Amino acid sequence: MSVKLNNHYDNLVKNYLFSEVGKRVRVYQEANPDKKIIRLGIGDVTLPLAKPIVDAMQAAVIEMGEKSTFKGYPPEYGYDFLRKAIVDYYQNNDNVTLKMEDVFVSDGAKSDCGNIVEIFGDNPILIPDPVYPVYMDSNIMAGRKVTLVNATKENLFLPSPEGIKEDSYIIYLCSPNNPTGAVYDYDGLKAWVDFALKTGSVIIFDSAYESYVDGEEPRSIFEVEGAKKCAIEICSLSKSAGFTGVRCSWTIIPTELMVEDKSLNAMWARRQATKFNGVPYIVQKGAEAALKEEGLKASKETIAYYKRNAKLLTDLFTKKGIFFTGGISSPYIWMKTPRGLSSWEFFDELLNKVQIVGTPGSGFGANGEGFFRLTAFGSYEDTLEAVKRLDEIL
DSSP states (O other): OOOOOOGGGGGSOSSOHHHHHHHHHHHHHHHOTTSOOEEOSSOOOOSOOOHHHHHHHHHHHHHHTSTTTOOOSOOTTOOHHHHHHHHHHHHHHHOOOOOGGGEEEESOHHHHHHHGGGGSOSOOEEEEESOOHHHHHHHHHTTOOEEEEEOOTTTTTOOOSTTOOOOOOEEEEESSOTTTOOOOOHHHHHHHHHHHHHHTOEEEEEOTTGGGOOSSSOSSGGGSTTGGGTEEEEEESHHHHOGGGTOOEEEEOOTTOEETTEEHHHHHHHHHHHHOOOOOHHHHHHHHHHTSHHHHHHHHHHHHHHHHHHHHHHHHHHHHTOOEEESSSSSEEEEEOGGGOOHHHHHHHIIIIIOEEOEEGGGGOGGGTTEEEEESOSOHHHHHHHHHHHHHHO
């Protein structure tokens, strides 16, 4: 006899995309230690935390060193001061009215995207292809049946529910999208909200890159009428305020959202209270500062820096006549690989010939084959150099 394992793990892709990228880069670097590699692959930010955030966190550290202001376990759902700051952020930036009890503070959008499946039963899952791996993998781990919705060059990587069999699904959407950088307009999101309302489906909306939207496109799904009755939104400070190494995000589950006459808000609250001990006070004070006037001003400057990097890349691809999406309201540029190269062939060519690291599109799904993701999160100087090198090879 032996213990039983979760055999659904056997259905996962054996090599996690970014682990394989890292492995190939390490092998190349060991063989070529004198070559400077420019990393435009993994979407990690490079600019430091802004001063208002650092000041708030330093003040919180001092508080934690005094008996009168020391804090122990934080509230599982977040301190009220941060939940209020998030509510105010939605009201002021998106004209979306939320209640504080709709807001759950956590340690990362990736964590919540993976954990949210726990409050649902064995539902069919709709996920766009290509896709951020956590949506797919977390549902495979849970043994769910996943149906892929084709995101292609023809629909500009923004699939619609048209033609999908009417059933009750858990639907994953991300806009601005990772990996493609594509952004839904209001009508595009409304089509999904209307489909969800009609079929009794629930949308899990990943808005981690909402602060990059540069136009009239919705930043929150709750800008769409009816979304509070069918959608959950997950957002993060990682790519706007540089919190990739600090870890703070939030999930919005409106109290209006009911399934089988049960409140998903109450179920997630119970899940968090049982399995999560909250985000540290120091981090939450930094997050509050990031959402106040000075913090938002600093974040806009950071985002403008990364957008300038993106424009360097998209200007080159435009000049070369290479199809791409993203780069305008997104820190990601999703480009067609040149000369009919596969995604991994192009990865190897860039690494070996011009020492640039990106991410092969095929790692995000079958529809990513023949495409390649670059990020704008490098330094301006490195991005300038990358453009020069790319100009030689494209």
